[in-house]
Amino acid sequence: MADHDTPNGTSRRAFLRGAAAAGAGALSATAARAQTPDPLITEVQPWAQSFGDGVDETPYGLPIKFEDDVVRRNVEWLTADTVSSINFTPIHALDGTITPQGCAFERHHSGAIELRKDEYRLMINGMVDTPMVFTYADLERFPRENHVYFCECAANTGMEWAGAQLNGAQFTHGMIHNMEYTGVTLRTLLEEAGLDTAGDLSDKWVFVEGADASSNGRSIPMGKALDDCLIAFKANGEALRKEHGYPVRLVVPGWEGNMWVKWIRRIEVMDGPVESREETSKYTDTLEDGTSRKWTWTMDAKSVVTSPSPQAPISHGTGPLVISGLAWSGNGAITRVDVSKDGGMTWETARLAKEGEAKALTRFYLDTDWDGSEMMLQSRAMDETGYVQPTKAQLREVRGLNSIYHNNCIQTWLVRSTGEAENVEVS
Amino acid sequence: MSKFLKSTAILAALSLTATPVLAEKLGLGRAALTEEVAAWNGEISPDGTGLPAGSGDAIVGEEIFADQCAACHGDFAEGIGNWPKLAGGMGTLDREDPLKTVGSYWPYLSTAFDYIKRSMPYGNAGTLSDDETYAIVAYILYSNDLIEDDFVLSKETFLDVEMPNVDGFILDDRAETEYAQWRVEPCMENCKPEPVEVTMRATVLDVTPQEEAAVSDDVVVAAPKPEAETAAAAEVVTASFDADLAAEGEKVFRKCSSCHQVGENAKNRVGPMLNGIVGHAAGAVDGFRYSNPMADAGEDGLVWSEQELAAFLADPRGYMRGTKMAFAGLKDEGDQAAVIEYLKSYAD
Numbered sequence: 001m002a003d004h005d006t007p008n009g010t011s012r013r014a015f016l017r018g019a020a021a022a023g024a025g026a027l028s029a030t031a032a033r034a035q036t037p038d039p040l041i042t043e044v045q046p047w048a049q050s051f052g053d054g055v056d057e058t059p060y061g062l063p064i065k066f067e068d069d070v071v072r073r074n075v076e077w078l079t080a081d082t083v084s085s086i087n088f089t090p091i092h093a094l095d096g097t098i099t100p101q102g103c104a105f106e107r108h109h110s111g112a113i114e115l116r117k118d119e120y121r122l123m124i125n126g127m128v129d130t131p132m133v134f135t136y137a138d139l140e141r142f143p144r145e146n147h148v149y150f151c152e153c154a155a156n157t158g159m160e161w162a163g164a165q166l167n168g169a170q171f172t173h174g175m176i177h178n179m180e181y182t183g184v185t186l187r188t189l190l191e192e193a194g195l196d197t198a199g200d201l202s203d204k205w206v207f208v209e210g211a212d213a214s215s216n217g218r219s220i221p222m223g224k225a226l227d228d229c230l231i232a233f234k235a236n237g238e239a240l241r242k243e244h245g246y247p248v249r250l251v252v253p254g255w256e257g258n259m260w261v262k263w264i265r266r267i268e269v270m271d272g273p274v275e276s277r278e279e280t281s282k283y284t285d286t287l288e289d290g291t292s293r294k295w296t297w298t299m300d301a302k303s304v305v306t307s308p309s310p311q312a313p314i315s316h317g318t319g320p321l322v323i324s325g326l327a328w329s330g331n332g333a334i335t336r337v338d339v340s341k342d343g344g345m346t347w348e349t350a351r352l353a354k355e356g357e358a359k360a361l362t363r364f365y366l367d368t369d370w371d372g373s374e375m376m377l378q379s380r381a382m383d384e385t386g387y388v389q390p391t392k393a394q395l396r397e398v399r400g401l402n403s404i405y406h407n408n409c410i411q412t413w414l415v416r417s418t419g420e421a422e423n424v425e426v427s
Numbered sequence: 428m429s430k431f432l433k434s435t436a437i438l439a440a441l442s443l444t445a446t447p448v449l450a451e452k453l454g455l456g457r458a459a460l461t462e463e464v465a466a467w468n469g470e471i472s473p474d475g476t477g478l479p480a481g482s483g484d485a486i487v488g489e490e491i492f493a494d495q496c497a498a499c500h501g502d503f504a505e506g507i508g509n510w511p512k513l514a515g516g517m518g519t520l521d522r523e524d525p526l527k528t529v530g531s532y533w534p535y536l537s538t539a540f541d542y543i544k545r546s547m548p549y550g551n552a553g554t555l556s557d558d559e560t561y562a563i564v565a566y567i568l569y570s571n572d573l574i575e576d577d578f579v580l581s582k583e584t585f586l587d588v589e590m591p592n593v594d595g596f597i598l599d600d601r602a603e604t605e606y607a608q609w610r611v612e613p614c615m616e617n618c619k620p621e622p623v624e625v626t627m628r629a630t631v632l633d634v635t636p637q638e639e640a641a642v643s644d645d646v647v648v649a650a651p652k653p654e655a656e657t658a659a660a661a662e663v664v665t666a667s668f669d670a671d672l673a674a675e676g677e678k679v680f681r682k683c684s685s686c687h688q689v690g691e692n693a694k695n696r697v698g699p700m701l702n703g704i705v706g707h708a709a710g711a712v713d714g715f716r717y718s719n720p721m722a723d724a725g726e727d728g729l730v731w732s733e734q735e736l737a738a739f740l741a742d743p744r745g746y747m748r749g750t751k752m753a754f755a756g757l758k759d760e761g762d763q764a765a766v767i768e769y770l771k772s773y774a775d
Contacts, residue, residue: 075636076716080499080509081697084549110552123459123467131459138455163627167635192452207470213552215545217470266467274470275535277542281527284596290521292532296599310629338613343623347615376623386610398604402525414625423629427619 062102069093072103073170078159083111084214086153088174091304091326092311096353097178097361098148101241104177107153107257109214112243115263120211120247122189122231126268127204129194136247139233142184142192147230147253148360150328152176152299154256154283154405160392161403164412164423169309172411172423176328178361181251183232186225190269198269201226207274208250211265218259219273220252224297228253228359231264254330254359255297256405258283288400301389302408303327303337303364303381314370314419321370323350327362329383334362336382341368343376343412343426344391350379358384375415376426392425471541475585478540482581483562485569491559492566494682495548498754499697504528504570508751514570517591530571534593536585539564550696551684669768676769679762683754689773698752702773707731720749736770737763 063070072087079085086107089099106112117136125131153175159165166172190206198204204222209215220229230251233240240246245262252259258278273279273295285293305325308314314321327334334356338347353363364379381389392409414424471477493502499510506512516526525531529539544560546552555563565580568588578584629635680689686697693700699712710717710725717725724747729735739746740763742756757763 073636075634077509077634083696110546110549123463125459125464125468131464132456133459133463134456141455142453163632164629165632165634167629171635192455194452209467209470213546213550215552217541217545268468268470270472272472274541275473275538276470277538277546280535280538280596281529281533286520286525286527288521290525290595292520292596293599293601294596296601298599298601300601300605310635338615343619345616345618345621345623347613347618376625380613382613385606387606388609388611388613390605390609394609401523402520414628424625425627427624427626 067093070103072105073174075159075166075171084109086155086175088170089177090170090311091174091176091306092169092309094306095324095363097326097363098236099177099179099361101179101235101238101244104179104241104244105153105175106243107175108212108243109216110212113212113263114242115211115247117247121265122248123266124189124193124269125266126207126270127195127198128190128269129197132189132193134189136233139184139231139248142188144182144184145230146180146182147228147251148178148180148357149251149253150176150178150299150359150361151251151257151260152302152328152330154258154296154299157302157407157409157411158404160409160411160423161396161407162401164425167423168311169304169306169411169413170311173304173306173326175257176326176361178328179235180237181230181232182234182237183230183248183251186229186231186250186267187227189231189267190225193269195269198222203271205270205273207266207268207270207276208259208261208264209266210245210261211263215265216258216261216278217274217276218261218278219270219276220259222269224252224255252297254299256283256299259297283405285399285405286402287398288402296406299328299330300406300408301327301329301331301334301381301383301387303334303379303389304411305339305377305379305413308377308415308419308421309413310421310423313421314415317419318370318372321368323366323368323377325350325364325379327356327364327379327381328360329381329385329387330359331387332384333358334381335384337362337364338380338382339364339366340378340380341375344378344410347380356384372417374417375413376424377413377415377421378410380410469541469545471537471544473535473537475537475582478537478582478585479557480582481557481561482579482584483558483560483565484579485562485565485574485576488562488564488566488569491555491562495551495555495559496563498682498686499549504567513567517571520592520595528571529567530573530591532592532595534590534596536564536568536588536590539567540585550686668771670772672765672768673772674769675761676765676767679757679766680769682757683766686752686754689770693773701770704731705733705736705767705771705774709735718747718749718751720747721751733767736767740766 070090070093072089074082074085074087087105089105090103120136122134122139123131156175157172160172195201201222205219206222206225207217207219209217231248232251233248235244240249248264250261250264279294285296287293303325305323306312307324323339327337334352337350337352339350340347348366350364350366353365356362389408389410395407395409412424412426413421415421469477492504499507500513501507504513505515512526513529516528516531519525519531533539540560543563544555547555561580565574565578568574569576573588687699687701688694688696689701693702695712695715699715707730708725709729709731710721740757743750743752743754757766
């Protein structure tokens, strides 16, 4: 399904460069002819004449100042304060699939703490042969693995249940990031402590908690714990950021972000779930009749067009247009993404930038020619289980209107002839 | 559930091929000491496993709640502003905007004890004794009309409390109710009746954060403090300071400390840090996002003299309509004076 190589990839890039240069004046994108020589070319520019910064100007670099709008943003009215709150990844401004740590969304329950590696301890206790304590240095001596996984908050898109609310892909879909993690499998550590004592593992659980003031405890069935959970200490090649759980966090691939306990300090093998606050009063899904689903851990297949979108309008006029977006599934790899320009009446299959990876973000592109007419842009993901991302109407039909979490509906952006876009719902 | 576990167990077995296979243990780490396990092993399970000795009732709990919890959760556990409501909401779960509280929604009482002992009071977690925790849980139950005020909550009586929504949960059934329907070949053409129409727009609600707001915040942060004013404040502090009264105020300040910090390394939390607040312009602590009324009052020249501060502390929301400070107020003038004296000891 994935179309790896576009035969005209090079020429398309060249075309985009041209369009960007012409962007200031020309609205028509058909190979414009310059009327006057471009002074950026004909005159010697300051940057072409004198020195730039020396090598040690920024020992650890930040993005250039021209990109200072590509930042996490908060929706203040969502929460009472910023210490127990969430912000949003600027997915409208990113490309590819890896989320830079510096703009990957944060979710804290008692703020991002500063915990030194040499003051870090990880305890494994409960139904294990030997309750153990590991230091950070111990963790680095176990065999390591590298995996790319998305981490999505169960509440991502949660504000959109009752209707279109927030105008921007960052706000509707930005509770997600995707990083390459380095760590030790949870299985390795559990086996180091020994699981013979636990006996039959099929009905056992692990309870995990963090070292911060909230300690955010969650129960995870042993099957998942032994399957693909990672005790991670690096992301995208470098140490985890403070806000993502430095020095060590739990990675629970494909499952809701709340379970990815940061600053993880303890893992207890138990014979049942704790039914903690975060798995009863929160992160449960109330249906129309008032009953609520619990243990809805998996993040189902979902996608969103990141550009054009309300924060990333079309600024180049008609002609070649790259429609781009992200797709992911907690049940496996994305196999296909379809895009509709007419609100779901007709669909065309987009190009996946790379073959989808299980439980990781997949980038899709639809290289198209825009005639300037209004579009109702949608994307629809499919994963390797054959699951097709539902519409909001389909979700509401099953779950009613009182849900908060696990809203993986198809999103619609109304793109006007001016190129501006807004968040809408359609019939 | 069992079906799920089996399938993941199979997955786990398969994925072993991609995992570094450990023939035997590496002998890393060390055995945890009993005291260490006891210090961290605090979770409470639905059947009461993990509950400590101790007890408390709603009468005792009400006082503790007023001191430790009411700043955010309200005197009657009704919640203030965006802070969680802990009481009420019975019978609302099948209505629009259900109110989910400990009484109306939480299936297990163990969760309340576990969470309060573990994570509360907000900003001062893990400081409640077991007796205090029992008392607070009892007060929350009482506020939900689930126990009488003389009911003594303890390990022995814990499971006697009936949680109304204990049977209100089902296990994840998406495999049957959703996946089965949605694993189909998707439609590609003529997928819905024409014409497709916009039925709702986010712009109508206008709740998206605007960049202008961020810019004005920056301006507030960047505003230089008038040097003269700070100097004047320092003089006031040295002019009259009662160390005994300040010591009393330190105790009173516990009511403030879940939201405010003072002293070395004090930072803005739920409320602004308060070093040097006496004599300081209102709404002007660097980096704190004030309510508009507070910011405006500061710009209009309001300075936290002892007199103004006492009036504010007596009735925060009466004194300044729209303030973010979710605190019922210090009714006792002695408490007001003491806490102000205490704050003066952190002159910045």
